[in-house]
Amino acid sequence: MHQDVERYLQAGSRANTRRSYQQAIEHFEVSWGGFLPATSDAIVRYLVDHAGTLASSTLKLRLAALAQWHTSQGFPDPTKTPLVRQVLKGIRTLHPKPEKQAEPLQLRELEQCVAWLERAGEKARAEGDLPRLLRCWRDRALLLIGFWRAFRSDELCRLQVEHIQVRPGEGMQLFLPWSKGDRDNQGQTYRAPALARLCPVQAYTDWISVAGIARGAVFRGINRWGQLQDTALHPNSVIPLLRQTLQRAGLDGELYSSHSLRRGFATWATRNGWDQKSLMSYVGWKDAKSALRYVEAAGFFAGNLQASAVRAISAEPFPGEAR
Structure with missing residues (x-):
């Protein structure tokens, strides 16, 4: 029964999304050294440490992965606090990066x-x-x-x-x-x-x-x-x-x-x-x-x-x- 549930859960999410979220969690835990479940203060420090190197769209994806991990494990979501939102807004203001787009094939x-x-x-x-x-x-x-x-x-x-x-x-x-x-x-x-x-x-x-x-x-x-x-x-x-x-x-x-x-x-x-x-x-x-x-x-x-x-x-x- 457990295998059937897992199979349907896998089918309910995109393979690319699962892969991206897994990489984001590994980056937070392994590369940066964060602990899960995380506090909003830890999330803020993580954002600040990567503000100058990662695009805001990448940071948003990382936050989405952390949010999904916490809700799926039954923990409060630390990414939704006003402090986290304000810091992310400040990063977009101070570190604007043009979005890379592919050249259209005419x-x-x-x-x-x-x-x-x-x-x-x-x-x-x-x-x-x-x-x-x-x-x-x-x-x-x-x-x-x-x-x-x-x-x-x-x-x-x-x-x-x-x-x-x-x-x-x-x-x-x-x-x-x-x-x-x-x-x-x-x-x-x-x-x-x-x-x-x-x-x-x-x-x-x-x-x-x-x-x-x-x-x-x-x-x-x-x-x-x-x-x-x-x-x-x-x-x-x-x-x-x-x-x-x-x-x-x-x-x-x-x-x-x-x-x-x-x-x-x-x-x-x-x-x-x-x-x-x-x-x-x-x-x-x-x-x-x-x-x-x-x-x-x-x-x-x-x-x-x-x-x-x-x-x-x-x-x-x-x-x-x-x-």
């Missing part, structure tokens, strides 16, 4: 990457180089689905073939049992249209066809011998994979992260007249602050065009493309 850069992958893939096909063809077609599908659906890296890695429906020439439907914005794990269905070019639907069907995937993870590892793995890519592998592709396509890969796809789409949508409500609904943001963080400053929700999300993608021409 449409022209996406096109450059996809063109390179397609050339390399066709050459690999002509030479009978299946391992290279697999990598090119996988990475193209990952880039295009990641961009047009503004998916996070962990969402891309959790896509399952049996949860995706494709209608050639029309679009695709992707179901995720849970995501970061889906706090109650109700599951959410996303849609992506078929496009004249840079099409996520075609890239997906090409990939699963050449890979022979009928069920299970969509995006998988490929080992050094070119063998397709049964398990999904790890979210942490998406950034080096993306940077490597950008580098080979002639771009500076180090400027980008997996969030570059999300920010790139938000920037593209904004410049093409999407209103704030449509963009938030399509991407899955619950509040305007989340949206503003991802949209490049040059195009903050200009105009009042009331196009729906899917219509905006399929109807709006790309730069330099006639209607």
Whole structure:
């Protein structure tokens, strides 16, 4: 019975969150030498000792981890006292640090990457180089689905073939049992249209066809011998994979992260007249602050065009493309 309870408790929290909280507790206890349960005075000293070196967002995460530990163990939460809140506010005032954001992957850069992958893939096909063809077609599908659906890296890695429906020439439907914005794990269905070019639907069907995937993870590892793995890519592998592709396509890969796809789409949508409500609904943001963080400053929700999300993608021409 105990094992079943533990299993459901684990399922009720995000793996990344559990890992981050565990690291935060270890930092407080081991690296800093704090004791648990802690007093609010100890929490304040911990904050002050790291005020100049850690970003306020990191300190807030550490506080959240300490708060969760205390409440789960049945102790009073020492992080909620007025003193702790005031000190944290003072740290933000005296040690302001700009939030680091990934460079958005613009449409022209996406096109450059996809063109390179397609050339390399066709050459690999002509030479009978299946391992290279697999990598090119996988990475193209990952880039295009990641961009047009503004998916996070962990969402891309959790896509399952049996949860995706494709209608050639029309679009695709992707179901995720849970995501970061889906706090109650109700599951959410996303849609992506078929496009004249840079099409996520075609890239997906090409990939699963050449890979022979009928069920299970969509995006998988490929080992050094070119063998397709049964398990999904790890979210942490998406950034080096993306940077490597950008580098080979002639771009500076180090400027980008997996969030570059999300920010790139938000920037593209904004410049093409999407209103704030449509963009938030399509991407899955619950509040305007989340949206503003991802949209490049040059195009903050200009105009009042009331196009729906899917219509905006399929109807709006790309730069330099006639209607």
